[in-house]
Amino acid sequence: MPALETDQPDFTAVPERAKWRYKPRRAFWRSKLLRAVTLIALLALCALAILALVREETGTAGFLVGLGLAVLPVPLLMAAFRWLDRVEPAPWKNLLFALAWGAFASTLVAILANSFAVEWISSVTADQGSADTLGATAVAPVVEETAKGAAVLLLFLFRRRDFTGPVDGLVYAGFTATGFAFTENILYLGNAFGEDQEIGATGIGSMTVGTFLVRIIMSPFAHPLFTSLTGLGFGFAALLPATARLRRTRLVLLPLAGLLLAMGMHALWNGSASFHPLAFLAVYGMFMVPVFALLTWLAIWSRQKELRTISGELPAYASAGWLARDEPLALSSMRARALARGFAARTYGKPGAQAVGEYETFATTLAFLRHRAGLGQAAPDFAAREQELLHHLWQRRQVASPALTYAARATGRVWAPPQYLDYGGYNPYRS
Template sequence: MSNPVPVPARDTEEPVFTAVPDRAQWRYKPRRAFWRSKVVRAVAVITLLVLCALVILALVREETGTEGFLVGLGLAVLPVPLLMAAFRWLDRVEPGPWKNLLFAFAWGAFAAALVALTANTFAVRWIATSTADPASADTLGATVVAPVVEESAKAAAVLLLFLFRRRDFTGPVDGVVVAGFTATGFAFTENILYLGRAFGEDQEFGSSGLGSVTAGTFFVRIVMSPFAHPLFTVLTGLGFGFAALAARRRRVRRTLLPLAGLILAMGMHALWNGSAVFGGWGFLVVYAMFMVPAFALLTWLAIWSRQRELRTISGQLPAYAAAGWLSPAEPLALSSMRARSLARDFAARTYGRPAATAVGEYEAFATTLAFLRHRAQRGAAGADFTAREQELLHHLWQRKPVASPALTYAARATGQVWAPPQYLDYSGYNPYRS
């Protein structure tokens, strides 16, 4: 019988495994389920979106013809950069990853558009067959079916990011930005279809110039209402954003808020479509009395939410300054967008572009730290709060020699903290020198 191998005793609370090699040299690695691999999931999502893109674009080209498709594509792309830049500007305090926003745009442009086109067509045909009244079927399709189908399809992207990218989805601003990118993508594909159809109609009847159907469609969809679809879906995004602020134990609130936002989005969409279907003065009344005020209100709410994020930074980071992690001026500079930009410019002029990059990373880590602490106070940070906090503090400490002087300078230059005026020595006298 062989002698038993002794088991090493643990004589400290935190044993040190000095013999363990680097992770790259591990012989025994924990196995992960196939679908948990990030590469597999990324390939699956990209493949799905590419297939949806090929199908929806083929359907749109079949509907409009090649020439109409190209004209619609050229005109529909015009508002896209402006809308994306506007939503990205709202997200400047704690910018979300571009991969999330590109996924949202692609989902809206391809997956949601494909679902909407297929479901709307099927529903209208079924209603027309059942009622033997094609005109009523078109009206019901535009005012009832389309709002429900399209807003649900767009909301799926917001829901997926809310569930699987929860750390990047922290409040109303994130909801607004994700929903805005999704709706911008959806409107892009829809505009290709409508503008391509209008161009084909003009070609058939020989219309051209300002009186053409293409010009009218362009004016209504691109000039007057490029924000229509983003406006509807932003209501859903706000619901998810406010749900993200709720504590994890408040499951009812975290469920009802997104549903309420989705229902409001459907209602606003139905009102807009109804005004377009019935035409006349109804369209102008709805546009002037509902769409424009709602757009102004949501714009104000989005800007207020961004300012609220800055107030969260100014309220949470002083605790780390008191503990010695930050200088007293840094929380003030980090809660001002102008001071942040000035700090990066100062670092670039003084130390070079790598220093400006380090300051930008410092600002991002500090912002994430402030929101992490804010969520922890509400009981929504998760069990790994301490580990994430320590990791962020580690990243800040690595960049502090460059970032701290730049942020202190920016705080003084923008009036966030008082700085004594510079006096010249007159005959050796300087009141600020002891």
């Protein structure tokens, strides 16, 4: 036993962890494995239910045709959102959850809720046509955007460490909406094919071709555009410092404002398609395309802001000797990062390129960890996480540091001393 309360007892007789007889155990319902299995089973049941409903609606032939055509834009959209998230990539398990939620859970909720609402409106008004129009313009946007936004909310609540700003919100919302649009396109394209089969329509004038042009060629970004507004609301909420005034209120209002904007844009889009083809084209050209361009600019600006965060936070570690002087500037350039990996691959082979890639990832995480601490969002284990990241960097610096220094010089992103300092009589910047 220790002589003083501040001393540590001697536990030299305790066996190693693998031989412990008494191990700390979590309650069964708190097991990560149980939660993962439950979530996967829930999404699988939703998948079976929604695919069965779509197949019943479209028929087997229509389902297969719709599936083959609807899958075409999915890889392109996923690649676009993944490219946007290159600075600090989100874990694939989060992205796959968002995609599966959008494709199965949210579409199941939307189909059931929309069908119930349209039937109820039709029974009250005794007018099926107006019920369909009202359902498309008033009910569907609310139901669908709420169902898709639920995935972003779950990631915001339970994967908070991976949800750091607007880019993460855009990416998670984009993957969710891509999955939703995929399943919805199967339904629309399958129904169009079935109608063409009934009337014997073929060629350019068929319903299938028209639906394909509108949903796959002209507007594959429609659902991601709507839900991105919800994602931006959560993303800006993630930036709020812990000491912000009215933080709890703003944490609710920002996502809610994004959700309401998503519903409004979705309602405008559906309403234009319901009323007149010219109204659809006008909304598409005068509203949807400019808003899409604005959000694209905002997404790129947000990514550049992330790179500026790296160049602003990492010099502190360079001053302390953990990084070389030019590394923060190289790590804040996507081109320099790629050059560093290429240099390592040529010099050290594939393991070298992998080590540099891991070094870049750890350094980026370290920069954002320090940035969040500066905003008052430091986790209780900040010091431990910082030390762990520095440990990983130190293990790889022998390979990564020369590669990043080379990349910094090759791209002109090198540290230069200020011109106004006195260099002991000789100043190369003085004419």
